[in-house]
Amino acid sequence: xxxxxxxxxxxxxxxxxxxxxxxxxxxxxxxxxxxxxxxxxxxxxxxxxxxxxxxxxxxxxxxxxxxxxxxxxxxxxxxxxxxxxxxxxxxxxxxxxxxxxxxxxxxxxxxxxxxxxx
Amino acid sequence: xxxxxxxxxxxxxxxxxxxxxxxxxxxxxxxxxxxxxxxxxxxxxxxxxxxxxxxxxxxxxxxxxxxxxxxxxxxxxxxxxxxxxxxxxxxxxxxxxxxxxxxxxxxxxxxx
Numbered sequence: 179x180x181x182x183x184x185x186x187x188x189x190x191x192x193x194x195x196x197x198x199x200x201x202x203x204x205x206x207x208x209x210x211x212x213x214x215x216x217x218x219x220x221x222x223x224x225x226x227x228x229x230x231x232x233x234x235x236x237x238x239x240x241x242x243x244x245x246x247x248x249x250x251x252x253x254x255x256x257x258x259x260x261x262x263x264x265x266x267x268x269x270x271x272x273x274x275x276x277x278x279x280x281x282x283x284x285x286x287x288x289x290x291x292x293x294x295x296x
Numbered sequence: 297x298x299x300x301x302x303x304x305x306x307x308x309x310x311x312x313x314x315x316x317x318x319x320x321x322x323x324x325x326x327x328x329x330x331x332x333x334x335x336x337x338x339x340x341x342x343x344x345x346x347x348x349x350x351x352x353x354x355x356x357x358x359x360x361x362x363x364x365x366x367x368x369x370x371x372x373x374x375x376x377x378x379x380x381x382x383x384x385x386x387x388x389x390x391x392x393x394x395x396x397x398x399x400x401x402x403x404x405x406x407x408x
Contacts (some may be wrong), residue, residue: 283345284345
């Protein structure tokens with residue numbers, strides 16, 4: 179059972195370049211999230227999706243875009259990379275958060291993608 | 297706006313000690329609260345999830361409690377071991393949203 183898979187694990191970008199971080203999950207979760215984690219800080223929500231075709235902004239969406247064409251995939255695109263986007267990016271998924279059923283709301287994380295912008 | 301705070305930011309204890317990690321949240325209207333473990337350079341692993349209707353959850357040497365009225369959750373680790381060394385984060389899911397808000401974590405070091 180693969181869970182949440184992120185690629186690439188590491189990437190170095192030059193200022194102004196663009197790239198896409200890939201995230202896929204095989205648990206049929208309807209909710210998916212992108213977070214960034216800076217040293218010594220908690221996780222900040224970038225974007226989230228409640229199902230295929232539906233996305234919404236989190237706390238720090240500027241400089242990023244997402245799409246959700248399938249239940250499994252939730253790619254994060256960085257346009258015109260800036261040094262401030264140097265961070266570790268985590269994708270996560272969940273099923274039915276906000277309901278009381280057993281197991282609902284538990285967040286599953288990928289291993290992370292470490293991005294450096296020089 | 298929900299804010300989640302974890303104190304202390306770092307903690308060192310000798311092996312075998314029982315310890316408590318704290319998590320505070322400002323909005324008591326939450327669906328659930330989760331505790332995670334993060335090893336250096338790794339992703340987050342869910343340890344315990346407490347639904348809003350529950351008071352505590354247990355898994356092995358870990359016990360998490362939830363007191364919504366006081367805006368607090370605690371993670372109790374019994375008989376700590378060096379392998380417990382990691383960063384522990386809590387996250388709350390506020391009612392009416394689908395956004396999990398994370399604390400900044402407590403970095404735990406258990407000395408052999």
